[in-house]
Amino acid sequence: MVMNMKRTDRSCSQRLAHCLGLLAIAALPSLPLAATEKDAERLGTTLTPNGGERAAGAAVPAWEGADQPTAGWAFGKLREAHWQHRAEKPLFSIDAASADKHADKLSPGQLQMLKRNPGYRMDVYPGHRNCTAPDWVNANTRRNVTQARLTDDGNALAKAVLPGVPFPIPASGAEAMWNFQTYYKGVGVDWASNFTLVSPREAGANWINVEGAVHIAFPWASHGAHTVEEQNGLMYGYYFGARSPAASAGQALVARNSFGDKENEVYYYFPGQRRVRRLPSYGYDAPQIGFENQYTIDETLMFQGLLTRFDWKLVGKKEIYVPYNTFRQLDFNAKREAVYQDKFINADYRRYEAHRVWVVEATVKKGMRHNAPRKLFYIDEDSWIILVGEDYDAQGELWKMREATLIPAWELGSACVSSSFVQYDLIQKRYLADFVTVGAGKDVRWLPETSDKRFKVDFFTSDSLRAISER
Numbered sequence: 001m002v003m004n005m006k007r008t009d010r011s012c013s014q015r016l017a018h019c020l021g022l023l024a025i026a027a028l029p030s031l032p033l034a035a036t037e038k039d040a041e042r043l044g045t046t047l048t049p050n051g052g053e054r055a056a057g058a059a060v061p062a063w064e065g066a067d068q069p070t071a072g073w074a075f076g077k078l079r080e081a082h083w084q085h086r087a088e089k090p091l092f093s094i095d096a097a098s099a100d101k102h103a104d105k106l107s108p109g110q111l112q113m114l115k116r117n118p119g120y121r122m123d124v125y126p127g128h129r130n131c132t133a134p135d136w137v138n139a140n141t142r143r144n145v146t147q148a149r150l151t152d153d154g155n156a157l158a159k160a161v162l163p164g165v166p167f168p169i170p171a172s173g174a175e176a177m178w179n180f181q182t183y184y185k186g187v188g189v190d191w192a193s194n195f196t197l198v199s200p201r202e203a204g205a206n207w208i209n210v211e212g213a214v215h216i217a218f219p220w221a222s223h224g225a226h227t228v229e230e231q232n233g234l235m236y237g238y239y240f241g242a243r244s245p246a247a248s249a250g251q252a253l254v255a256r257n258s259f260g261d262k263e264n265e266v267y268y269y270f271p272g273q274r275r276v277r278r279l280p281s282y283g284y285d286a287p288q289i290g291f292e293n294q295y296t297i298d299e300t301l302m303f304q305g306l307l308t309r310f311d312w313k314l315v316g317k318k319e320i321y322v323p324y325n326t327f328r329q330l331d332f333n334a335k336r337e338a339v340y341q342d343k344f345i346n347a348d349y350r351r352y353e354a355h356r357v358w359v360v361e362a363t364v365k366k367g368m369r370h371n372a373p374r375k376l377f378y379i380d381e382d383s384w385i386i387l388v389g390e391d392y393d394a395q396g397e398l399w400k401m402r403e404a405t406l407i408p409a410w411e412l413g414s415a416c417v418s419s420s421f422v423q424y425d426l427i428q429k430r431y432l433a434d435f436v437t438v439g440a441g442k443d444v445r446w447l448p449e450t451s452d453k454r455f456k457v458d459f460f461t462s463d464s465l466r467a468i469s470e471r
Contacts, residue, residue, distance in 0.1 A: 039169050040145035049138035050131065051168025052356070052381035057319050059105065059354035060127060063382065066414035067130035075445060079407065080327035090123040093347075094321075105320045105354065107378060109390040109401025112426055113344070120344050124321055127353040130408050131382040131416035133164075133184050140164025140225050150174060155307045156260040157182070160228050163221040165384060173312030173360040177377070179384040180303070181235065185409070185417045187222050188447040188455040190215045193440035194240075197340055197433045198294050208291060212242040214435065217455040223448075228259050235259045237460030241469075248290060254465045255282075261308055264297070267462040269469040276466045284309060285371040294425065294432050296371070301435065302386040302404050302421055303377065309370050310362035317356050320378060322387040324353040326405040329438065330419055336439035344431060345422055349438075350403075356381045357388075372399060380406065383416035393427075400425055409446045419444045 048054055048063050056062040073082035080086050094102050099114040106114070113120055132138070141164040148166040151158045154174050160166040163184040167175035191214040198208035217237045220226045234256055241252040250271030257264050266282040268289070269275070283305055288295040298305040328349040329339070339349045357378040364373040372391035379386050383406060391400040404421045408414040420435040437444050453459060 037146055040142050043142050043145070043168060044138070047168070048129075048131075048382055049133060049141060050165050050382055050384065051141070051170075052129070052131075057354075057356055059319050060356050061129055063129045065130070066132045067128070067408040067410070068414070069410045073410065075411065076443060078333065079330055079410075079443070083325070083327050085126070085128060085325070086327070088125055090125050093121050093123050095121040102321070107320060107376070107388050107390060107401070108398055109424075109426070110321070110388065112398060113401060113424060116426065117343055121347045122321060122352050123347055123350065124352045124354070125325075127355060128325055129355070129382055130325075130414060131380070131406075132413070133415045134413035136223065136225075137163050137184050137413075137415070141168050143225075145169060150178070151260070153261075154312075156258075157228055162226045162228065163218075164225075170314060170358070173314040173362070174307055176314055176358050176360050176379055176384070177303070177307060177312060180377075180379055180386050183384045184221060184412065184415045185218065186412050186415075186446040186448045187219070188215060188217045188450055188452075189417075190445045190447065191435060191437065191440075192442045192445075193437065195336065195433075195436040195438075195440065196291070196295075197336075197436060198291055199342065199430045199432075201292075201428075201430065203342065209245065210242055210248050210290065211244045212240055212248075214238075214240050215454055217457070217460070219457050231259060233258045233260050233262055234457060237455075237457065239454070239460065239465075250469070251289075252465060252469050254460045254462070256460050257304065258306070261306060264305065267465050269465055271469070274470060276462050276469070278462070291432070294428075294430060295423075295434070299400075299402070299423060301418065302389050302402055309364060309368045310375070311365055313361045313363070315359040315361050317358055317381065319354055319356055320388070321352040322355050322357060322378065322380065322406075323350060323403050324355060324380075324387070324406050325408075326351050327407055329405045330407065330443065332437045332440045332443050334438050336436070339438045340433055340436070343429070344424065345433070355387075380416075385416060385418050397427070399427055412446050412448055417446055 054063045069082040096114050099111055103111055140161040143161045144164050144166050148160040149158050157178050165179050167179055170176045194214040196210045200207055220231050236257050238255040242248040252269040255264050255266045264283045266279040267276050268279050283297050285296045287293045339346050357380055360377040362375040364370045374392040376390045377386050378388040385406055387404050389402040393399040400423055402423045404418045406416055406418055409417045423432045
């Protein structure tokens with residue numbers, strides 16, 4: 001197919017992908033009504049503790065329950081080496097020649113990646129549904145069935161018992177998105193060494209490769225039952241400090257993200273000026289500093305931030321092939337260049353399984369603007385993690401496709417978590433990967449509890465950023 005098309009043109013394969021997507025969405029089942037106490041009784045019986053269907057589907061296996069590592073695993077050891085299904089082989093592979101055959105279980109973005117990129121393939125493995133949460137988190141989820149609610153405008157989380165899934169039986173797209181933003185991942189996540197990679201504009205040019213420390217704190221996720229009101233609006237605190245390359249070294253950022261409709265509070269330290277500055281418009285589709293407009297704020301980890309610029313439609317459920325049990329992308333001893341190749345992630349380090357996902361469509365509200373006025377999200381029913389996402393541009397063209405990682409975190413009672421993601425720009429033919437630990441020499445760590453001061457609320461302030469940056 002012709003690759004140097006104008007943004008306003010639509011190729012035959014793009015039309016096919018668009019139509020296949022519309023037909024698949026039209027065939028999805030009807031949506032649930034508001035949940036009741038009777039629905040709460042289904043959690044742990046016909047539904048998983050997180051709200052997924054226990055039963056098998058056409059290609060999806062029945063829920064298996066909590067995953068357990070093989071003997072001898074401890075933090076710092078390679079996770080894949082202790083996964084009980086590590087020796088499995090692919091059931092089959094999908095490439096450009098076989099893509100149409102499997103189109104009913106591919107998103108439009110996945111279909112285009114296969115058709116546009118010679119050598120790109122998806123290896124599909126046996127499915128394992130092993131996501132759950134500790135019993136006390138599951139108890140909070142059960143309470144949320146009848147207690148959780150959004151604000152009247154449908155944008156913000158007004159009431160929920162946390163940590164727990166606010167809306168295990170969602171009735172709207174916004175509810176499903178809040179399930180994603182609050183899925184249980186401990187009180188904090190720590191990347192001792194994190195890489196953000198952007199492929200070059202042309203073959204042979206240099207990659208963008210920024211390395212540093214990242215940690216995120218979730219003050220509401222400690223053991224027990226906590227309310228949204230107790231958090232004073234703070235959903236999470238985020239810190240990043242760059243160490244390389246030299247042009248970025250010393251730059252640092254702290255952010256405070258809100259449960260409500262308050263925009264992110266972001267502070268940035270510029271070492272050349274030895275100053276901390278407030279970035280008042282660092283949200284939504286604002287470009288992140290240093291990545292040649294390949295990375296917006298709300299693309300972080302598939303999606304982050306407020307829901308206020310979009311209308312959110314819960315389209316329904318469908319079965320597709322999604323990244324799952326992607327332990328190989330946490331191989332901190334592997335060589336990055338072997339995994340993150342010129343045009344895409346090496347297929348040997350990607351793993352796909354058939355799973356049921358909730359499809360959520362976001363369309364920009366009348367009177368609002370966004371560089372991607374239509375988005376699709378494919379959210380795993382068992383973990384509430386967005387595993388595949390797509391952006392469409394102002395001309396309605398498929399623009400970007402994102403995929404996340406997913407593993408059961410044994411230190412969190414087999415709660416499933418995501419550690420990194422990749423984003424393919426189908427127009428400019430570049431890709432971005434963030435929160436990468438491949439080649440870092442250290443694993444990412446999920447903390448069920450901690451006394452580390454870096455995960456306390458007062459760490460994520462301008463004064464704290466200034467103090468640690470000017471040492």
